Amino acid sequence: MDCKKINANLLLTMAILAALWPVPTVHAQPWLVRGTVTDASTGQPLPAATVQLAGTYSGTIANDEGEYSLKVQQLPATLTVSYIGYVSQERVLTAPAERIDFALTPVPFLLDPIVVTAETSAEGIMRQVIRRKQEWRPSLASYQAQAYARRVLENEEGIVSIGELASEIYWERERGLREVVKSRRVTQNLDAQEAYISAFAGFANFYDDDIPFIGHTLIGPTHPDALKHYHFDLIGQRYLDDKVVFDISVEPKNKLQAAFVGRVSVLDEDFALLEVELAPSRASMTSAVPLPLIEHMDFAYQQQFRGFAGGVRLPVDYRASMAVKISMVGLHFPAIKYDVVTRLSDYQVNVDMPDSLYASEEVLQVDSLAVAQDSSFARLADKVPLSAREQAAYATIDSTMQFENAFQPTGFLARLLVKEQADETEERTEQATEKTGVRVEPSRWGSVNLKPALRYDRVGGAHLGLEGSRGLGGGLETGAATGYNVGLKRWSYRGRVGWQRTAGKVALEYGRGPVPRIPSDSYFPLLNSGQFLLGLDDYFDYYWNERLRARLHLALPSQVGLAVGFNHEEHSSLQETTSFSLLNRDWRPRSNPAIEEGRLRSVEAGFEWGEPYQPFGITANRRVAVGVEHSSAGLGSDFSFTRLRLALDGHFKTFLKRRVTPNALDVRLVAGYSIGDVPVQRFGSLEASMGFFSPFGAFRTVRGHPYEGEHYAALYWEHNFKTTPFELLGLWDWAMRGAGLVVHGASGRTWIDAERRAKLGYDPRYEGSFRHEVGVSLMLYHLLRLDFTRRLDRPGWGVGVSLVRFDFGGNVTVRM
Incomplete structure (x- = not known):
């Protein structure tokens, strides 16, 4: 064999192996x-x-x-x-x-004075930042990143709980955000199986145009219109290596504007945000915390940004802190501190997103298998390190350290919360029992909802009763009520059965007992009971009604509801039976007027759009309701009439619309018209104040009982300036305590034919002309209002108390 040939082959083989052998200087193990x-x-x-x-x-x-x-x-x-x-x-x-x-090594601050030109002024710099953003933002179609989030809750004594989350973030311009949780760790007093909180819960990208804050948005410092809303001032320069960083203060131009205050840092030449340190303005806080219990609340935000391919700037962290003090007379809670730190890394920009993530509408998704396999939270090795306090909290907090103990209130009102906390503890105990597999079957009547039915008036006297309801499954529900009217010495009964489906419901009801002659949208019998017990006018009149009613309600899209119904009623008059009051033993209430007795059979139809009407003006109403009722001899009725009813409610934002609760105008229009001989028990009415309680939707310069008539029309309005007037005066402490101003007014009248009025047999509250009034209300503690109202058509004043309005939504229902 040729040795030279063998050596050549051996050298070739060794060269190939050497080329394929891993380079020893590369460490492949992370x-x-x-x-x-x-x-x-x-x-x-x-x-x-x-x-x-x-x-x-x-x-x-x-x-x-x-x-x-x-x-x-x-x-x-x-x-x-x-x-x-x-x-x-x-x-x-x-x-x-x-x-x-x-x-x-620190870079020395510039000692030379800052030379400000059109381009280097704060406004010029921010104009460039906004322009550059408008250039690169359209190129950002998607990104993927790894997220780590930690939330720490503290009281005055130390850390109460910690929760950590590791997840994958996916964002696409057209389809939005998706998050997949991969790992989770919490202190032992938190239930790891409860609903997951997203790493992006409460997260804000301060490079966005609009920044979320407590249910609404504030204009961001790089919004296209930011220069119209913010005053920017160059307050210093620093270096990042050899590049200048401009420090620019941020303040809203209008002190009433809900916006941010603080500082942004901009990298010269690139004109890109490097860092923000911002907090909501005082105007943001006064409108964002419309609760009487909030004594003090602070928010602070910090965020850093880094550059990516194509000039794209994305956040690499998000740090937020909140401190709140809840306190009022007789009730004080320990101070609450809540800190959040979120880190974003391993960005992949403008990559394809997995279609499987968008098969569901759920933004937050949990990889249960990955979470279960990482019970020690070791998957994410390079999380932001825990501080020494946080490490100690993990070691010492156990399952016995409950939140109600960490935030135990003090004060004489704190005792009222003891029962509620005990009920919650009992519920948690029951849930824990269920997890162990030990179950106690509920009693046969365990699902019955029972509550007392109590009232007091001049006709029925004391009504002592009980009412309840029970679901039977499949959408079926039953209800019943009974009570004894001490003054009348007669029992009242009511029974109802209904069938509820997504498209609507069918209901059948039978009842007998005393009922108000003219129902109210604003008041309920129990509230009237308090007024009557104090020796004030009984707001309602009453008659005996034995009735059978059938209803069909249809719920249509776009918050539209339709209803039809049939009424069979037997009406008879009642007389007052009692005059007892706590404060005035010699007082005699007004007589209860006689009605037109007989059998009333009628058909009804109704249309409603929007939310159900909420009384007292506590929440904003946005609705349209139209109803018609017809009764005739052809239906076997002793009465022949047709009556129409209309109610329009609107809530319109006027000023400072970016606030959580902006200034707003509320209007309510009610009207009714009848044809034929409508009985007095079907008259329409215009609400009056009940004693010193003067809510929206009632005339505030008249008290006792309502106006009534065959026809009626009224317009109620009020403009709520919220805390704005006190902010303009610089009274920020008052504004934070909920001091505000409301301007209000009303106009309306009822009509009764003169010949008909002469035959009524009683003197109704009636005026033959329009009534006009206007007034102002002082808001206190975001809760109460003192109403001062002047009558315009003739001399008269009204002073009353009502409740502050909150703008909450609701679901559509149909009422007849």
Whole structure:
């Protein structure tokens, strides 16, 4: 054999193996690098310093103690640490290292005065930031990132709970956000099986045009119209390596504008946001916290941004803190502090999103298998390190440390909360019992909802009763009520059965007993009972009604409801039976008028759009309701008439529309018209104040009982300026305490034919002309109103109390 040939083949084989053999200098096994980032001159930690793997989108931020941890995939690798006002540092890693500390050298502040030109003024700089954003934002079609979020809840004594989350974030311009939870860890007093909180819950990207804040949005500092709303001022310059960073203060131009205050940092030449430190303005807080219990509340936000391909700027973190003090006379809670830190890393920009994520409308999705496999929360090795306090909290907080104990109220009203807390504890105990598999079957009547039915008036006297309802399954529901009228010495009964489906419901009801002659949209019998017991006028008149009613309700799209019904009623008059009051023993109430007795059979139809009417003006009403009732001899009725009813309610935002509760105008129009001989028990009415209670939708300069007539029409309006007048006067403490101003008015009248009025047999509340009034209300503690009203058509004043309005939504229902 030729030795030279053998040697040549051997050398060729060795060369091929050498070429295929892994390079020994590359470390393929990922490992964790930990360390601190500090100021080289003082040794102080640099919170939120960014640590980046050069050439990648993988990085992290330091915690408040300057500690960081970052996973390195392979060698060689370069770590870059940066912090505004300091010289960035780089460390090249050629071998695994478990700890690398960075001490950054401060860059001296510029001592020369800042030369301001049109381009270097704060407004000019922000104009460039907005222009650059409008250039790169359209190119951002999608991104994917790894998210880590930590939420820490504290009271005055220390940490109460901690929750951590690791998830994958997917965002696409057309289809929106999706989040997949991969790992979760909580302190032992939190139930890990309860609903997950998104890493993006409450998250805000301060590069967006509109920034979410407590249920609404505030205009962001890079909004296209930001220069119209904000005053920007150049307050300093710093360096990031050899580039200038402009520090610019942010304040709303209008002190009543719900907006942000604070500072933004802009990188020169790139004209890009590097960092924001912002808080809601005082005007934002006064409108965002319309609750009498909130004594003090603070929010603060911090965020950093980094550049990506194509000039895209995306957030790498989000840090938010909230401090709130809940207190009122007789009730004080410990101060609450809530901190959130979110880190975003490993961005992939403008990549295709998995279609499977968008098969469901659910934004937050949980990878249950991944969560179960990572019970120790080890999947995300390079999370933002826990502080020493947070590590101690994980070690010491156990399942016995419940929230009701951590935030136990004090004060004489605190005792009222004891029962509610005991009920919640009992419920948790029952849930824990269910998890162990031990179940106690409910009693046969366990689903019956029972409650007392109590009232007091001049006709029935004391009504002592009980009412209840029970679901039978399949949409069937029954209800019944009974009670004894002490003054009349007669029993009242009511029974109802209904069948509820998505498209509507059918209901059949039978009842007998005393009922108000003219029903009210604003008041209920129990409220009237208090007025009558105090020796004030009984708001209602009454008659005996034995009735059978059938109803069909249809719920249509777009909050539209239709209803039809049939009434069979037997009417008879009643007389007053009692005059007892607590404060005036010699007082005699007005007589209860006789009605037109007989059998009334009628058919009804109704249309309603919008939410159901909410009385007292507590919430905004947006609705249209139309109803018609017809009775004739052809139906076997002793009465022949047709009556029409109309109610329009509107709520219109007027000023400061970006606030949670902006200034608003509320209007209510009610009208009714009848044809034929409508009996007095079917008259229409215009509401009056009930004693000193003067809610919206009632005339505030008349008290006792309502106006009535065959026809009626009235317009009620009020404009709620909220806390704005006190803010304009600089009385911010008053504004935060809920002091505000409302201007209101009303006009209306009823009509009764003169010949008909002469035959009524009683003197109704009636005026033959329009009544006009206007007034002003002082809001107190976001809860109560003092109403001062002047009558315009003749001399007269009214002073009353009502409730402050809250703008909450509702579901559509149909009432007849």
